[in-house]
Amino acid sequence: MANQEKKQNFLFYAALILLVFSVVIFSMNVIKVLKITGRATGTANLTIEGKTQINFTIDNIDWGSGCVDAGKPNATLNTAAGAGNAVINGNWTENTDGFRIENIGNQNVTLDLKTGKNAQQLLGGTDPDYEYNVTNYEANSCTPPAGFNLGTFYDVNTTNPGTRICDVFQFSDSNDVIRIDVKLVIPSDSKTGAIGDTFTVTATTI
């Protein structure tokens, strides 16, 4: 009988300890939930929008008015040649800036370049040339595709979507500007009057 009572008491105290323990745990959980009510089952959504944007920071090349020097077969206007050499055999105003394009978005992009006219359509005459040359104005801004070299003059391309000039045009602030230089060879028997053309650059997210 004494043993039975001891056993009963042991079970009672064990059950009591278990009960107290469970009450403590339960209370702690309830307090925790009360403190974080409102975000216990909440969902945080954050959308970062990609922005694809480029800008011609220099968007105009204007050589003014001029003519091919008398007795010369042609004149050469080259924005990459530097002061003193940017106009050869002519009296146009030198331009040594070229175009400048900056990636002002927040994504790397590809760049395609086309023009509205080819050399014959723009200048006419005998053996005209109309070429462009892409260089990094800020180091490593443009990674060209295979077969296209930075710093080399190429004939313009009027077909859509143009020529891929950069496989990667970076957006990071210190590496996001390129320069496009233009070279014209104007024959002495070219068209006369005001002429012009448009360079169209298309940026596409990678």
Add this chain to the structure above:
Amino acid sequence: MVSNKTIWVMIIIAILLLGSSLLISTTSSNKEVNLDQNKAVESTTQKGNINLVINPPATKGVNENG
């Protein structure tokens, strides 16, 4: 002397409380954070212009006949 019934009631209550605690703990930690970056392919076009005026040469150039 405490009865068996009392002990079993205490044990059952303890088990229920522990079970509830487990349930609360599980549901309250079910947090979700979504971070989406909109990577839709986009395209944009910008234009630059070249301009000049070509005057006839003062005398005929070598490409001109006659």
